[in-house]
Amino acid sequence: MDLELQDVHVLITGASGGIGLEAARVFLQQGAKVTAHYNTTASTIAPLVEEFGSERVFPAQGNLSNETDTARVFTEAQRALGPVQVVIINHGVWPTADEPVANMSLQRWQSTIDTNLTASFLVAREYLRQLELASEALKEKASILFIGSTSGKYGEAGHADYASTKSALMYGLTLSLKNEIVKIAAQGRVNCVAPGWVKTPMAEEALKDPVIVYRALASTPLKKVASPWDVATQIAVLSSAKLSGHVTGQCLMVEGGMEGRLLNRQASDGTLEDY
Template identity: 70%
Template sequence: MDLELKDVHVLVTGASGGIGLETAKVFLQQGSKVTAHYNTNSTTLEPLLTRYGQTQVQALQANLSLETDVARLFSVASSSFGPVQVIVVNHGVWPSTDEPVVQMSLDQWKNTIDVNLTSSFLVAREFLRGLQGAPEDVKAYASIVFIGSSSGKFGEFGHADYSASKSAMMYGLTLTLKNEIVKIAPKGRVNCIAPGWVKTPLAEEALKDPLVVYRALATTPLKKVGLPSDVANQIAIIASQRVSGHISGQVIMITGGMEGRLLNLPEDIQP
């Protein structure tokens, strides 16, 4: 299906791995001009650069926790492909070690909030600032797609920092910005895609543990872990003005129908 995204300038943050890389591929297949952001490693983006060429895709580095880097990212991206029309705010960090709040350091808490939430604010703010002076035909495609998490809805033991950062993005930030973006771009929309467990390189090691898989699927009717394409396809659909032009302020859960967390195994419950 043609989502009418051809030549629309899409910036995908965290595009070098997992969901971000698949998302960049989907937009390129739709004919979009893609700015693929990375922080430290761009090697996974090289096949896309070779296949699609510099007239359709560019890979740009930035530390999104720094205001100056975010401003530079948008400036360089726009100088090549024109004003950014769609942003997919996908970057983030998930500390792999379980750290209950009682044990969590302030440094870990602050770092996770900065990387996941504050940097997302900076990206969204710079996007909106760029839209202010853009032509109306550019503004007509304006869309922000945040990438949240099932953790933001259900919480996650040992990862309060991550859960809190995603909850703030999914609800406070999304629901506020959908009211603000229309003051700049009347057709502008803000939505959030919230995946559960997804088979990405970062999740690969954890998903080797049968107990992790069991807990992930125990309340999931579809009984399977998602693929990056499951998420990326929904991102492109919600970004499309043609098929999703009347959808804004929504959090779409891509979780296989998950109903919540499995908290206790039989041996955890005392008679």
């Protein structure tokens, strides 16, 4: 199906792996131009440049927690491929160590907040500032799409830092910006896609633990971990003004029907105990 994304400039943060890399490929297959942001590793983006050409793929390096770097990424992207029309705010970290809030260091809390939330604010702000200067024709396909998580809906013990950032993106920012973007672009939209567990490099180590896999799937009717493609296709659909032009302020859960988190298990004596 034609999503009418031909020559639309899409900037994807965290595009060097997992969901971001797959989303870049899906958009390119739909004829879009893609700025593929990365922080440290560009090697995974190189095959996209070889396949689709430098006139359609622009790798952009930047530390998005830094205002100057974020502004530079947008400036370089516009110089390479024209004004950014759609932004996919996908980057993020999930610290692997289980640390309850009572034991969590301020350094870990601040690092996760800076990477996942503050950097997302800076990207959204820079996008909106540059959107103000775009032509009315380009503004017609204006869209911000955040990547949330089931952690933002259900919480995640031992990872309250990560869960808090995702809740903020899914609800606070999405619901606020949907009312702000229309002051700049009358048809502009802001949405969110929130996956559960996905087979990405970030989750690879955790998914080697059968207990984690069981807990992830025990309340999931589809009984499977998502692939990056499962999420990337929904990102493309929500970013399409043709298919989703009257959809804004929504958070689409891509989690196989998950109903929540398992907290307790039955002990041998029939009582409940923590996992």
